[in-house]
Amino acid sequence: MKHIDISQALNNQIPIVDVRSEGEFAKGHIPQAHNIPLMNNEERKLVGIEYRKQGSQSALNLGYKLVGPKFAKIKKKLKDISHDNKLAIHCWRGGKRSEISCQLAEEMQLEVQCIQGGYRSYRRWCRETTQKQRKFYVLSGATGSGKTQLLYLLEQQGLQVLDLEKLAHHKGSVFGGLGNPPQPLQEMFENRLAQKLNTFKNEPIFVENESRMIGKLFIPECIFTQLKSHNVLYIELPREIRQKRIRKEYAHFAKQDIYACAQKLQKRLGGLRLQNIKRSLELGNYDWIDILLDYYDRSYAHHKQKYNQRIVNKFCGDSPRQIYGKIINWLPQIAHS
CATH class of the missing domain: 3.40.50 (Rossmann fold)
Incomplete structure (x- = not known):
């Protein structure tokens, strides 16, 4: 897995995949990005509640339990969107969702790039560019x-x-x-x-x-x-x-x-x-x-x-x-x- 910054991701001619939930994506996203949620809105909500009540490890376990059955479908979607077996992936801040999604892409023999800082770094780039x-x-x-x-x-x-x-x-x-x-x-x-x-x-x-x-x-x-x-x-x-x-x-x-x-x-x-x-x-x-x-x-x-x-x-x-x-x-x- 290769890590790249947001400027590199925007200049590369490869598909960008946003693995945040559909609700996060609808609010705002990189215009050319494709949305393949690792967790949907409801699943993300449940994991958030678990995190606040039981801590990070318990939330992680619940996350795997919820999304594990979907891994095969997610891998197929990643493969379908890739171009020349290449794609870049991001979540909100380049955390666990990106890491898991990149691992799934690698299991499909894809050359995957993880965008450091995720969508948050893109929003920072937008502010700097606009100013x-x-x-x-x-x-x-x-x-x-x-x-x-x-x-x-x-x-x-x-x-x-x-x-x-x-x-x-x-x-x-x-x-x-x-x-x-x-x-x-x-x-x-x-x-x-x-x-x-x-x-x-x-x-x-x-x-x-x-x-x-x-x-x-x-x-x-x-x-x-x-x-x-x-x-x-x-x-x-x-x-x-x-x-x-x-x-x-x-x-x-x-x-x-x-x-x-x-x-x-x-x-x-x-x-x-x-x-x-x-x-x-x-x-x-x-x-x-x-x-x-x-x-x-x-x-x-x-x-x-x-x-x-x-x-x-x-x-x-x-x-x-x-x-x-x-x-x-x-x-x-x-x-x-």
């Missing part, structure tokens, strides 16, 4: 300016892009969950964020300006602070273009879903505006978009004043693609900044 200083260029602009499309176009060009909304499965506003899969748990969001950051070189990273929260998830403080202190590229599209973009992006959703989202803004919109939104949806016109644009434009102006970010350039145009061309033409200046 590194990076050179962000922050795309900022009013709602409907096409910032997400710009990120896509820049990434297609081969530039480094951090799409926080994609990682969060949410577009940021109260309407941001429409059409998106359920959001991950906070821990998984942080894990995926760290691994994305780890792929970047020491070059500019383009990211969209965000509030502290994206849906129910919060941006780690170290990243949020950097976004608010880094270079801003201000994007400006005419209001009528932004209105059309929002119509295309959201108007096809069920009216009751749109209104349910708008209700979350009741205290800020006020009863009259909310009623006007409801009436507009019922009549089938798009006045509700103008009401919401008024609200979000005021909110954006307040946000802009609050953080006073440094705007390094302003790009105006009639479409995100037009603005993308202007940004590409401007890029050579970054090398001299």
Whole structure:
């Protein structure tokens, strides 16, 4: 059995097996890991109770009694997941569960690597990776300016892009969950964020300006602070273009879903505006978009004043693609900044 650290495990091109319980795995895990629990949720609970009552040896004996009958199935699963007879294994902290699982893998003639420190060391790696200083260029602009499309176009060009909304499965506003899969748990969001950051070189990273929260998830403080202190590229599209973009992006959703989202803004919109939104949806016109644009434009102006970010350039145009061309033409200046 070979012991490796978490950095080696993430760089190796071999399967990673997480032998923690399904409940631990669901809360948070290495994104590319496979879950083969040595003990399931109930078994882990029973062993924990035994440990507190009778001590470690008694808990170990109970653990073997519970999982021993499953060893043959676990070995088969480890063999099936291995690649070229190789895999890496971890539990919470690189303890007994990893040790037993690695022994089972070796009995199947697999070349197994045990990840030192387990998932706990991975979470430490995530925090350290996230806290590194990076050179962000922050795309900022009013709602409907096409910032997400710009990120896509820049990434297609081969530039480094951090799409926080994609990682969060949410577009940021109260309407941001429409059409998106359920959001991950906070821990998984942080894990995926760290691994994305780890792929970047020491070059500019383009990211969209965000509030502290994206849906129910919060941006780690170290990243949020950097976004608010880094270079801003201000994007400006005419209001009528932004209105059309929002119509295309959201108007096809069920009216009751749109209104349910708008209700979350009741205290800020006020009863009259909310009623006007409801009436507009019922009549089938798009006045509700103008009401919401008024609200979000005021909110954006307040946000802009609050953080006073440094705007390094302003790009105006009639479409995100037009603005993308202007940004590409401007890029050579970054090398001299």
